[in-house]
Amino acid sequence: MTTQSSITIWADPEPAGTSLRESDGYDGPERGAHSDTELAELLDAEANHPTPAPAAAAPSRHADSARLEQVERLAVARATKLFGARYANVRPHSCAAAHRAVLAALLSEGETVLGPHPEAGGRAAHATPARGTSTHGTSAAATATHAAPSAATGRERRTLYYGLDRTGRVDYAQVEEVARRHRPRVIVAEAGAYPRRLDFARLRAIADAAGAYLLVDISHVAGLVAAGEHPSPVDTAHITTTNTHQQLGGPRGGLILSGRDHRAAGPDGCTPLERLLHRAVRAQAHGAPSLAAITAKERAFALAARPEFRRTARLIVENARALAWELAGLGYRVLAGGTDDHMVLVDIVGSGLTGAVAERALSECGILAHRYRIPGDLPGDVPGDAMAPSVAVGLRLGTNALAQRGMGPEEMAECARLLHTVLQSTKGAGTAEHRVPPALVTRVREDVARLCARHPLPHQRTIRTPALPNGAPR
Structure with a gap:
């Protein structure tokens, strides 16, 4: 994971210049829960493999698509080996597209999906309940991509939600009920x-008893699953989806996997799931498959199989546990009592700040964190603690990029101290505005820069723009 290379971008120099902050100039600790970095060779693969014009259909239908077919087969082989799957579809352009295709394959008009409420780990883009709805038994329509009535499929569906118990764990009894x-x-x-960690075996038992298919999305922990640092649902769930950028460090894209149930009968009682999935991806598919993206995915799967990727995954988990411990020691309530993966959820109600204020104040000081709606954010759950999703009362932190920098548990104490210093010194004005003393902003930014300088990213990407012909507009 220490490859270095230069990438030539044959494009307008102005947008090329705007990417410098992400690739070279940004020196903050990337502590967003999903933060990861793409290796230069993945970007190189994506930039240098244009998609053949007739690739919209199955590869074998066009002679010009022979290269796509070869690359796709290699990507599928590497994905199945990496995740221990028996079926993989590498074509989706995003996890949302993959999820949409799976639901299109499994659902008929008016059928029901049961999924996690955002406070139970569900992402708002997957299934956002109407404000104030119950976390179970509701038939309120969602409004976003994954579990909404789908404009892409034209099918209406009923969406139900489950929540968390009082310990902050998934309420499996509620799921079952x-x-x-x-x-x-x-x-x-x-x-x-x-x-x-989710109890995949228990969820599968609940699904079997209800005559349902179990669909598991592992986007946020796909790297840990691939490295053996997190249980895999691939052979337990009927279907598993993930994106390829959040923790696998690959290009933006989606992936569909299936294990021992890949040839199980679909809803019609005879068509195998793998055939239904293949049809659905083609039908829902957002245009031609991208040779560039599939090539970069294939490289990402190969890199994720390396020993150094597994070492980084182990460090991700160790760092998250250390960060949770340090924050708890500073007086913050860590949700669910800790963490088993890369993510730390923190209740900041006691600081007197909202999640929106804390997120902006930390960003001003060079620290990336995300506001998060914790249990109790919903109206009626905890009086006086009813915050809109854009405000929230919690923070979501992650250790992916910190581990990629080579930081270990020792550095998590320093990270926790920096975060605590900023939150203690921030004055909120309403639910979104804030003020941090300028001297403190300067001091913390300097501390952040020194910490990151001691632990640089394992690869540096240099972006060059080609010289323009004389007289060419800039």
Whole structure:
């Protein structure tokens, strides 16, 4: 993971220049829960493999698509080996597209999906309940990509939600009750904002009892799953989806996997799941498959199989546990009592700040964190603690990029101290505005810069723009 190379971008120099902050100039500790960095060779692969014009259909239908077919088969082989799967589809341009295709393959008009409420680890882009709805038994329509009535498929579906118990863990009894009462066609599980391990075997048992398919999204922990640092759902769930950029460090894209159930009968009782998935991806598919993206995915799968990737994954988990411990020692309530993956969820109600204020104040000081709606954010759950999603009362932190920099548990104490210093010194004005003393901003930014200088990213990317012909407009 120490490859260095230069990438020539044959494009307008102005947008090329705007990417410098991400690739070279940004020196902050990337502590967003999903933060990861793409290796230069992945970007190189994506930049240097244009998609053949007739690649929209199956590769074998066009002679010009022979290269796409070869690359796709290699990517599929590497994905199945990496995750221990028996079926893989590497074509989706995003996890949202992959998820959409799976639901299109499994659902008929008016059928039911049961998934996690955002406070139970569900991502708002997957299934956002109407404000004030119950976390179970609701038939309120969602409004976003994954579990919404789909404009892409033209099918209306009913969406139910499950939540957390009082310990901050998934309420499996509630999942079982709602599944028994409503018999959904699909049960969705994911760890978008859930720091503990999901009990995939129990969820599968609930799905089997209800006659449902179990769909698990592992986007936030895919790297840990690939490295053996997190249990894999591939052989337990009927279908598993992930993106390829959040923790695998690959290009932006999606991936569909299936294990022992890849040839199980679909809803019609005879068509195998793998065939239904292949058809759905083609039908839902956002245009031609991208040779560039699939090539970069293939490289990402190869890199994720290396020993150094596994070492980084182990460090990600160790750092998250150390960060949670340090923050708890500073008086913050860590949700779910800790973490089993890369994510730390922190309740900051005691600081007197909202999540929006804390996120902006930390960003001003060079620290990336995300506001997060914790249990109790919903109206009626905890009086006086009803915050809109854009405000929230929690923070979501992650250790992916910190581990990639080579930081270990020792540095997590310094990271926690920096975060605490900023939050203690921030004055909120309403739910979104803030003020941090300028001298403190300067001091913390300097501390952040020194910390990151001691632990640089394992690769540096130099972006060059070609010289323009004389007289060419700039």
